[in-house]
Amino acid sequence: MKHLLSFITILVLTATNIFAQQTVNQEPTMADKMYEDGRIYVVVAVVATIFAVIIVYLINMDSKISKLEKQIKK
Amino acid sequence: MNIKKNWWKALSVLLLMYVMIWGFIGVIPRQPVLHETARNLYFHVPMWFAMFSMFGVSTWYSVKYLQNPLIEFDDKASEYANTGIIFACAGLITGSIWARFTWGVWWTNDVKLNGAAIGLLIYFAYIVLRGSFKDEQQRAKISAIYNIFAIALLIPLLIILPRLSDSLHPGAGGNPGFKPMDTAGTMRKVFYPAGLGWILLATWITNLRLRIKALERIQEENL
Numbered sequence: 001m002k003h004l005l006s007f008i009t010i011l012v013l014t015a016t017n018i019f020a021q022q023t024v025n026q027e028p029t030m031a032d033k034m035y036e037d038g039r040i041y042v043v044v045a046v047v048a049t050i051f052a053v054i055i056v057y058l059i060n061m062d063s064k065i066s067k068l069e070k071q072i073k074k
Numbered sequence: 075m076n077i078k079k080n081w082w083k084a085l086s087v088l089l090l091m092y093v094m095i096w097g098f099i100g101v102i103p104r105q106p107v108l109h110e111t112a113r114n115l116y117f118h119v120p121m122w123f124a125m126f127s128m129f130g131v132s133t134w135y136s137v138k139y140l141q142n143p144l145i146e147f148d149d150k151a152s153e154y155a156n157t158g159i160i161f162a163c164a165g166l167i168t169g170s171i172w173a174r175f176t177w178g179v180w181w182t183n184d185v186k187l188n189g190a191a192i193g194l195l196i197y198f199a200y201i202v203l204r205g206s207f208k209d210e211q212q213r214a215k216i217s218a219i220y221n222i223f224a225i226a227l228l229i230p231l232l233i234i235l236p237r238l239s240d241s242l243h244p245g246a247g248g249n250p251g252f253k254p255m256d257t258a259g260t261m262r263k264v265f266y267p268a269g270l271g272w273i274l275l276a277t278w279i280t281n282l283r284l285r286i287k288a289l290e291r292i293q294e295e296n297l
Contacts, residue, residue, distance in 0.1 A: 028106045044098045
């Protein structure tokens with residue numbers, strides 16, 4: 001377990017190093033591949049879902065408070 | 075839900091949903107160092123817009139309280155400040171993450187960063203101050219005065235000083251518009267709705283907290 005953890009840590013650390021050592025091209029590198037493959041839509045779907053869930057939660061809370069307000073006014 | 079009364083909540087959701095989708099799919103200009111992280115503009119900067127709006131409204135109610143000491147003005151001042159602090163924390167953390175991958179470090183001695191940190195501490199002190207009074211009237215009055223001083227410090231710390239000195243933030247020593255970077259204006263179409271959307275969402279959250287507080291007050295009176 002310990003070995004696995006340290007292995008993952010090293011992996012993550014080297015990965016970030018590789019990202020940091022991007023060479024300076026004439027054209028700034030963008031996530032073109034990701035957009036070409038169309039996989040970015042997966043991320044968009046995930047973010048949109050999370051946001052939708054939070055909003056549903058807020059709306060729910062809003063209506064619960066409205067109900068309480070009505071009860072107390074009676 | 076009553077649409078006539080709550081249209082702004084729906085507007086906030088629509089705007090932010092558009093930002094969440096178009097923020098990733100929309101085309102952005104190619105820039106060195108920033109690369110795709112430029113999209114953070116749609117998420118990091120609106121946090122500060124929301125924070126400033128919340129603190130602004132909070133100060134407005136503090137002034138109103140000093141003119142006319144109604145406890146509901148104090149409630150509003152404190153709840154708007156609370157939401158503002160949440161958004162300031164979000165802005166600070168997201169900024170730190172962005173800095174790590176573009177400037178190379180989690181924190182730099184950039185004027186805007188330190189200004190934001192000091193500003194946040196000033197507002198933390200506001201919460202501590204509020205908690206240190208037992209008498210409601212006294213708490214309301216003194217924290218209202220403190221709140222006005224707080225925003226009077228926050229504006230130079232975040233808006234004026236960073237423009238006067240060198241900063242890693244865009245527009246140091248000038249106006250932080252993104253005209254030179256985004257000539258086609260593709261980012262503006264997402265950025266402005268994002269700002270408005272987050273301000274409205276922050277208002278909604280505060281609105282919920284205020285309604286809970288009002289209910290608590292009614293309950294206290296009935297006990």
